[in-house]
Amino acid sequence: MRRSSSHAGSFARFLTSAAVTAVLAAGLGGCKTMSDITGSLGSSSSKAEAAPEDPRRAAEVYGERYRANPKDAEAALGYGQALRATGQRTQAAAVLEQATIAHPGNKTLLAAYGRALADNGNSQAAFDVLSRAHTPANPDWRILSVQGTTLDKMGKHEEARRYYASALKIVPEEPSVLSNLGLSYTLTRELSQAEETLRRAYSNPRADARVRQNLALVVGLQGRFAEAETIAKGDLPADEAAANVAYLREMLSRKDKDHSRPPATRRPSRSPPSTGRTEHHSGHPPRESTDCPSAAQRILLTSFSHS
Numbered sequence: 001m002r003r004s005s006s007h008a009g010s011f012a013r014f015l016t017s018a019a020v021t022a023v024l025a026a027g028l029g030g031c032k033t034m035s036d037i038t039g040s041l042g043s044s045s046s047k048a049e050a051a052p053e054d055p056r057r058a059a060e061v062y063g064e065r066y067r068a069n070p071k072d073a074e075a076a077l078g079y080g081q082a083l084r085a086t087g088q089r090t091q092a093a094a095v096l097e098q099a100t101i102a103h104p105g106n107k108t109l110l111a112a113y114g115r116a117l118a119d120n121g122n123s124q125a126a127f128d129v130l131s132r133a134h135t136p137a138n139p140d141w142r143i144l145s146v147q148g149t150t151l152d153k154m155g156k157h158e159e160a161r162r163y164y165a166s167a168l169k170i171v172p173e174e175p176s177v178l179s180n181l182g183l184s185y186t187l188t189r190e191l192s193q194a195e196e197t198l199r200r201a202y203s204n205p206r207a208d209a210r211v212r213q214n215l216a217l218v219v220g221l222q223g224r225f226a227e228a229e230t231i232a233k234g235d236l237p238a239d240e241a242a243a244n245v246a247y248l249r250e251m252l253s254r255k256d257k258d259h260s261r262p263p264a265t266r267r268p269s270r271s272p273p274s275t276g277r278t279e280h281h282s283g284h285p286p287r288e289s290t291d292c293p294s295a296a297q298r299i300l301l302t303s304f305s306h307s
Helices: 002-016 019-023 034-039 055-068 073-085 089-102 107-119 123-131 141-153 157-170 175-187 191-202 209-221 225-232 238-260 294-301
Strands: 025-027
Touching (some): 055 073, 157 175, 175 209, 209 225, 209 238
């Protein structure tokens, strides 16, 4: 059991190894620094220019400024982003929520708050907040992409894909958007379409580690473990890549064994039978549930880019 748990943690890292840097990615050129992010508020202060590159250090610097003046929009944004980058997601959402209350018309803060809500799995709230962070007349492709991920997590896959398509009209072949679209297809078990989409993202020079690891997952889900391991090795040590693929193989093997067993005799129950859907899909048609192993599906739902 301990070994299986270790593999599960390793496999989760397989898909989220780029999470810290991806959180800071806010433009076509790739990952931005903490000073880039806070500078998006339009401040030309020396404090913004001297923003620490390291997220932990940024959390200390902006945290001190925020506590001194919680209504400082730049400090709140920098602190919230740094908290997200260091995995303190609940606190990040709380800080950014207060900032949006103090500055209700600040679309940069609304976008950051919406992303923080998405990080925490508050998909409907994230979608609603992000809708206020841009307008149909001036859409932001990054926000459109994150809105797509929230819809996917709620099981609204066709609607999610329309948001990805809108984002791709603004930035054709953008790898982060294509990666999210590929994961959307994976959730509905359209693995060939998922792989084709992720390979388009993978072939782009701007593709980051998250894109490659998502492609490795989809290739592995189709049983091509050696190829998946080769892709994974592009970002991970060879032994860790091998362990991740071994865990995926184990999950799929366990799923096949479960399907080969005769159905168990069930006692009559007053309760309706379970649909087998996750909480993200409740209230939606059965098509939105997938045949992916449950552990893999949970990983997929945390692999979307909210950058």
